Amino acid sequence: MLDVDGIEFDFEPFWRAIKWDDEEAYRRGIGKLPTCKAVDLIGFGRGLVALIEVKDFRHPDAEWSRVTNGSLAEEVAFKVRDTLAGVVGAARQHSPEVWRDWAQAMHASPALRVILWFERPESFYSDPRRKDELQHFRDVLKKKLAWLTSDVFICSKSEAVRLPGVSARDALAVPGP
Numbered sequence: 001m002l003d004v005d006g007i008e009f010d011f012e013p014f015w016r017a018i019k020w021d022d023e024e025a026y027r028r029g030i031g032k033l034p035t036c037k038a039v040d041l042i043g044f045g046r047g048l049v050a051l052i053e054v055k056d057f058r059h060p061d062a063e064w065s066r067v068t069n070g071s072l073a074e075e076v077a078f079k080v081r082d083t084l085a086g087v088v089g090a091a092r093q094h095s096p097e098v099w100r101d102w103a104q105a106m107h108a109s110p111a112l113r114v115i116l117w118f119e120r121p122e123s124f125y126s127d128p129r130r131k132d133e134l135q136h137f138r139d140v141l142k143k144k145l146a147w148l149t150s151d152v153f154i155c156s157k158s159e160a161v162r163l164p165g166v167s168a169r170d171a172l173a174v175p176g177p
Contacts, residue, residue, distance in 0.1 A: 003171050004040045004054040007119065007157075012165035016101075017043030017050075020083055025094040030086035037079040038086065040117075043166075044105040050163055051080050054117040057124075064130075067137045077144035080114055084148075113151040113162060116141065120156065 002009045002019055011017040020026055021038040030036050041052040053076050057064065066072040084106060091103035106112065124130045134154065142152045153162040157169065 002041060004117075005056055006171045007054060007056065007117070007168050008171045009041060009052075010167045010169075011043060011045075015043045015045040015165055017041060020086070023090075025090035025099055026086055029089045029094055030082060036086070037075065037082045039076075039079045039083045042083060042087070042102070044102070044109060045165070047110045048163075049106050049109045049112045050115055050166075051083055051113070052115045052117055052163075053079055056119045058119050058121045064133075068133050070137075070140050073137060073141040073144050076114070076116055076141060080145060080148065111151060112149045113153060114141075114145055114149060115162060116152075116154045117168065118154050118156055125158075 002011070002017060004019065009017070019040060020042050021031065021040070026038060031038065039051045040054045041050070043050045043052070055072070056062070057067075066075075087099060087102050087106060090099035120130075138152070138154050141154075142150065145152050151162075155161050155163075161167070
Protein backbone atom coordinates (compact mmCIF):
# COMPACT_ATOMS: atom_id res chain seq x y z
CA MET A 1 0.00 0.00 0.00
CA LEU A 2 1.43 3.38 -1.01
CA ASP A 3 -0.11 6.58 0.35
CA VAL A 4 0.02 9.73 -1.75
CA ASP A 5 -1.67 12.82 -0.34
CA GLY A 6 -4.27 10.81 1.56
CA ILE A 7 -5.04 8.38 -1.26
CA GLU A 8 -3.89 4.80 -0.72
CA PHE A 9 -2.82 2.83 -3.77
CA ASP A 10 -2.80 -0.95 -3.63
CA PHE A 11 -0.74 -2.81 -6.23
CA GLU A 12 -1.25 -6.53 -6.76
CA PRO A 13 1.88 -8.66 -6.20
CA PHE A 14 2.90 -8.75 -9.88
CA TRP A 15 3.65 -5.01 -9.68
CA ARG A 16 6.88 -3.46 -8.44
CA ALA A 17 5.83 0.01 -7.34
CA ILE A 18 7.47 2.82 -5.39
CA LYS A 19 6.99 6.41 -4.33
CA TRP A 20 9.81 7.81 -6.43
CA ASP A 21 10.45 11.02 -4.52
CA ASP A 22 10.77 9.02 -1.27
CA GLU A 23 13.65 7.03 -2.73
CA GLU A 24 17.20 7.83 -1.64
CA ALA A 25 18.34 7.58 -5.27
CA TYR A 26 15.96 10.42 -6.13
CA ARG A 27 16.90 12.59 -3.15
CA ARG A 28 20.66 12.09 -3.64
CA GLY A 29 20.45 12.22 -7.41
CA ILE A 30 18.29 14.35 -9.66
CA GLY A 31 16.24 15.56 -6.69
CA LYS A 32 19.15 17.82 -5.76
CA LEU A 33 18.48 20.01 -8.79
CA PRO A 34 16.47 23.06 -7.71
CA THR A 35 13.83 22.86 -10.44
CA CYS A 36 13.51 19.08 -10.53
CA LYS A 37 10.04 17.55 -10.51
CA ALA A 38 8.97 13.95 -9.95
CA VAL A 39 5.85 11.88 -10.48
CA ASP A 40 4.41 10.41 -7.30
CA LEU A 41 4.48 6.71 -8.18
CA ILE A 42 6.28 4.54 -10.68
CA GLY A 43 5.68 0.88 -11.22
CA PHE A 44 6.18 -1.95 -13.64
CA GLY A 45 4.76 -5.39 -14.12
CA ARG A 46 3.56 -7.72 -16.87
CA GLY A 47 5.02 -5.67 -19.69
CA LEU A 48 3.63 -2.37 -18.49
CA VAL A 49 5.36 0.65 -16.96
CA ALA A 50 3.22 3.25 -15.20
CA LEU A 51 4.18 6.78 -14.21
CA ILE A 52 1.46 8.10 -11.90
CA GLU A 53 0.98 11.69 -10.79
CA VAL A 54 -1.68 12.25 -8.11
CA LYS A 55 -3.71 15.44 -7.79
CA ASP A 56 -6.64 15.90 -5.44
CA PHE A 57 -8.85 18.79 -6.52
CA ARG A 58 -11.60 17.97 -4.01
CA HIS A 59 -10.10 20.54 -1.64
CA PRO A 60 -11.55 24.07 -1.63
CA ASP A 61 -8.16 25.64 -2.32
CA ALA A 62 -7.60 23.63 -5.53
CA GLU A 63 -6.86 25.90 -8.47
CA TRP A 64 -9.00 24.76 -11.41
CA SER A 65 -7.37 27.50 -13.49
CA ARG A 66 -4.25 25.28 -13.62
CA VAL A 67 -6.33 22.83 -15.64
CA THR A 68 -7.77 25.41 -18.01
CA ASN A 69 -4.59 27.44 -18.57
CA GLY A 70 -2.40 24.38 -19.26
CA SER A 71 0.02 24.86 -16.38
CA LEU A 72 -0.97 21.55 -14.78
CA ALA A 73 -0.35 19.71 -18.06
CA GLU A 74 3.07 21.30 -18.30
CA GLU A 75 3.86 20.39 -14.68
CA VAL A 76 2.92 16.74 -15.26
CA ALA A 77 5.02 16.62 -18.44
CA PHE A 78 8.04 18.04 -16.58
CA LYS A 79 7.55 15.49 -13.80
CA VAL A 80 7.50 12.64 -16.30
CA ARG A 81 10.63 13.94 -18.05
CA ASP A 82 12.55 14.40 -14.80
CA THR A 83 11.44 11.02 -13.45
CA LEU A 84 12.73 9.21 -16.52
CA ALA A 85 16.03 11.07 -16.33
CA GLY A 86 16.27 10.40 -12.60
CA VAL A 87 15.76 6.65 -12.97
CA VAL A 88 18.40 6.46 -15.70
CA GLY A 89 20.77 8.47 -13.50
CA ALA A 90 20.06 6.19 -10.55
CA ALA A 91 20.82 3.14 -12.69
CA ARG A 92 24.17 4.68 -13.64
CA GLN A 93 25.23 6.23 -10.33
CA HIS A 94 23.17 5.05 -7.32
CA SER A 95 22.80 1.34 -6.59
CA PRO A 96 22.90 0.19 -10.21
CA GLU A 97 21.95 -3.34 -9.16
CA VAL A 98 18.57 -1.98 -7.99
CA TRP A 99 17.84 0.74 -10.52
CA ARG A 100 19.04 -1.07 -13.64
CA ASP A 101 15.83 -3.15 -13.57
CA TRP A 102 13.73 0.01 -13.41
CA ALA A 103 15.61 1.69 -16.26
CA GLN A 104 15.45 -1.50 -18.33
CA ALA A 105 11.69 -1.80 -17.76
CA MET A 106 11.18 1.79 -18.90
CA HIS A 107 13.20 1.11 -22.02
CA ALA A 108 12.00 -2.37 -22.97
CA SER A 109 8.40 -2.66 -21.77
CA PRO A 110 5.93 -2.79 -24.63
CA ALA A 111 3.63 -0.30 -22.89
CA LEU A 112 4.41 2.84 -20.94
CA ARG A 113 1.43 4.68 -19.47
CA VAL A 114 1.27 8.09 -17.93
CA ILE A 115 -1.61 8.35 -15.49
CA LEU A 116 -2.84 11.54 -13.94
CA TRP A 117 -4.78 10.30 -10.93
CA PHE A 118 -7.09 13.27 -10.67
CA GLU A 119 -9.70 13.35 -7.90
CA ARG A 120 -12.46 15.90 -8.42
CA PRO A 121 -15.40 17.04 -6.30
CA GLU A 122 -18.76 15.33 -6.80
CA SER A 123 -20.19 18.53 -8.32
CA PHE A 124 -17.70 18.19 -11.18
CA TYR A 125 -19.51 15.20 -12.66
CA SER A 126 -22.77 17.09 -13.21
CA ASP A 127 -21.16 20.15 -14.82
CA PRO A 128 -20.83 19.71 -18.62
CA ARG A 129 -18.49 22.70 -18.83
CA ARG A 130 -15.99 21.05 -16.47
CA LYS A 131 -16.12 17.81 -18.46
CA ASP A 132 -15.33 19.72 -21.67
CA GLU A 133 -12.47 21.53 -19.94
CA LEU A 134 -11.08 18.23 -18.69
CA GLN A 135 -11.28 16.71 -22.18
CA HIS A 136 -9.37 19.69 -23.58
CA PHE A 137 -6.84 19.35 -20.75
CA ARG A 138 -6.33 15.66 -21.56
CA ASP A 139 -5.70 16.55 -25.20
CA VAL A 140 -3.12 19.17 -24.16
CA LEU A 141 -1.44 16.70 -21.81
CA LYS A 142 -1.29 14.04 -24.53
CA LYS A 143 0.36 16.52 -26.90
CA LYS A 144 2.97 17.43 -24.29
CA LEU A 145 3.79 13.75 -23.77
CA ALA A 146 3.59 12.64 -27.42
CA TRP A 147 7.40 12.44 -27.53
CA LEU A 148 7.18 9.51 -25.09
CA THR A 149 3.84 7.72 -25.37
CA SER A 150 0.27 8.02 -26.57
CA ASP A 151 -0.95 6.10 -23.50
CA VAL A 152 -1.92 9.08 -21.38
CA PHE A 153 -4.96 8.72 -19.13
CA ILE A 154 -6.83 10.62 -16.45
CA CYS A 155 -8.23 8.35 -13.75
CA SER A 156 -9.83 8.62 -10.34
CA LYS A 157 -11.39 6.31 -7.79
CA SER A 158 -14.80 6.73 -9.42
CA GLU A 159 -13.69 6.04 -12.98
CA ALA A 160 -12.36 3.00 -14.74
CA VAL A 161 -8.74 2.49 -13.86
CA ARG A 162 -6.38 2.00 -16.80
CA LEU A 163 -4.02 -0.06 -14.71
CA PRO A 164 -4.80 -3.73 -14.18
CA GLY A 165 -4.09 -4.82 -10.64
CA VAL A 166 -4.14 -1.33 -9.13
CA SER A 167 -6.84 0.07 -6.86
CA ALA A 168 -7.13 3.22 -4.75
CA ARG A 169 -9.17 4.54 -1.87
CA ASP A 170 -9.13 7.47 0.51
CA ALA A 171 -6.70 6.76 3.31
CA LEU A 172 -9.21 7.72 5.97
CA ALA A 173 -11.97 5.54 4.52
CA VAL A 174 -13.08 2.62 6.66
CA PRO A 175 -12.62 -0.66 4.76
CA GLY A 176 -15.83 -2.42 3.83
CA PRO A 177 -16.83 -5.91 4.97
